[in-house]
Amino acid sequence: MENNIMENSFLIIDGDSFIHRAYHGYKNDRFSTEKNFLIKGFMTMITKEINERKPEYLAIVLDFQGDSFRKEIYPEYKANRPPKTKEFLRQVEEIHTYVKASGLPYFCEKGVEGDDVIGYLAKKAQLKKWKTTILTGDKDIAQIIDENTRLVDTRFKREINIKNLNESFGVNKPEEIIDLLALQGDKADNILGLEGCGEKTALKIINDFGSIKNLIEAPAENIYSSIRKTARSETKTQKIIQQVKETPEVLLLSKTLTTLKTDFEMNLSISDIKPKAVRFKKEKIIEINTLNNLNYKYVLPKVSIDFFFV
Missing domain, CATH: 1.10.150.20 (5' to 3' exonuclease, C-terminal subdomain)
Structure with a gap:
């Protein structure tokens, strides 16, 4: 294949993990005064990962901004977390808008969490025996690994796979x-x-x-x-x-x-996870700005959204 794309490789990005990394990593630097510093940090990081790893298939998974089935069966779920600021929520909403507008493979399902969607996608890939890499800092997702599925925490440069499972958790089976x-x-x-x-x-x-x-x-x-x-x-x-x-x-x-919930159905086809050329031209920037009245004049020059995909 062209451009050194890794055949039968599937990269799943835990978007919310990267959102929190971007928030804590960028809020105190010189870009923190920018209106959309969180979007800038998020896109900088995921662009780097995609371009370096060159997957044949790609999924960027983000949490649905509402309650999941877990909250329904247990109202106290995550109840002790401090409320998120309006500014944080604004930028998260705009990240959803930005990723969708970019044409990148985007997944966000009502009623479940991003982790569940990651588990669902990973299981579908396991049936095809694809080499799947999940970029996340969430150890719960390790329950889905197998001989072809691994977790990579890019922040701490740590990989969890079927061979080092016991070393990582002290158990012998992912379940x-x-x-x-x-x-x-x-x-x-x-x-x-x-x-x-x-x-x-x-x-x-x-x-x-x-x-x-x-x-x-x-x-x-x-x-x-x-x-x-x-x-x-x-x-x-x-x-x-x-x-x-x-x-x-x-x-x-x-x-x-x-437990990751993977027994739901998504209307999914190969074309949904097959990355296409992503290039921000002038009209695309205007389109994104029109979607939610966003200002990306700082974001775009600093983040080269120009992938290798054809």
Whole structure:
């Protein structure tokens, strides 16, 4: 193929991960006074990744700006996060507009989160045995990896693949990551998990019982023998056992919230993820500005949106 494009390669970009990186990376530099510094930072980073990696297929995934099914089944989901500023939300909305107007493969689905869409796309690619790279800083998405699917955290230059899964998480199967994270809970997402269950105890549970389902069905004395050492105290041990036996529904809910939802349908064809030539000409800039009265006079000269695709 021309231009060194990697055949049967699929690059999935976790757009929201890059939005937050751009926000924290650019808000304090000399561009922070610009009206659209977040858009500039976002486009600078993803353009660099696309042009360097040269995928045959591409998807830029962004969160739908509304509640997902997780909020419906658990109203307290992410309830402890501070509210986002109007300025941040304005720029995020404009990133959606910008990406759509650029002609880049853009995905945003109502009712689910961006992580779920990433999981859906990755599973479709796995059926075709494409080499898929997911650019994200979200460890939850590691549950979807296989021999052809890997995660890359470009911020910390870290890769998670099927070969280093145990080294990265201490588990042997990608699906065990779901239970591992559900047991520990997630303060950022307000997922409860087991209070007092840290990483070492969660790993011991996974290694000894294999899953949350097996843990719930296990006799209390077996759980005690398993976690007494890692829980460190008799009080913590008994508290964990009490939660497992008296409120197993909390654990099962935590697992549901942690699991990527991939059993929905998207009207998707190969052409939707096949990048086309993207070149911003004068009329294209006018079109983008017209869409939402945006001013990109600083963004465009600094970000070369001129890809190798033909």
